[in-house]
Amino acid sequence: MKVRVDVMLKTGVLDPQGEAVRHALGNLGFxxxxxxxxxxxxxxxxxxxxxxxxxxxxxxxxxxxxxxENYTIEVL
Structure with missing residues (x-):
């Protein structure tokens, strides 16, 4: 049996990695x-x-x- 768990920071929690990606995308012209x-x-x-x-x-x-963090479980 295969299971996928998705883990994300809760709303309101700072996400420095996400902010770095957003900044880099802007620098690349997106x-x-x-x-x-x-x-x-x-x-x-x-x-x-x-x-x-x-x-x-x-x-x-x-x-x-x-x-x-929040998580969701999906049975594949």
């Missing part, structure tokens, strides 16, 4: 980019029958810092 938020994608290959609750526990304990 006008109109008003904001960039950068996150991470984690793909897990899990044993068949692994519950979504187990994946949630993984996110809560290691994969996401739930104080400043």
């Amino acid at each position: 006008d109109g980019v008003e904001g960039v938020r950068q996150g991470k994608v984690i793909e897990l290959e899990l044993a068949a029958g692994t519950s979504e609750d187990t994946v949630k526990d993984m996110c809560e304990k290691l994969l996401a810092n739930t104080v400043i």
Whole structure:
């Protein structure tokens, strides 16, 4: 079973990496980019029958810092 976890900073949390990308895009001539938020994608290959609750526990304990990040889980 394959699972994708998307992790993004919560709204209102400063994103210096996203701001650096936005600035670099402007320097490359890409006008109109008003904001960039950068996150991470984690793909897990899990044993068949692994519950979504187990994946949630993984996110809560290691994969996401739930104080400043949100995550979504998608079974592929």
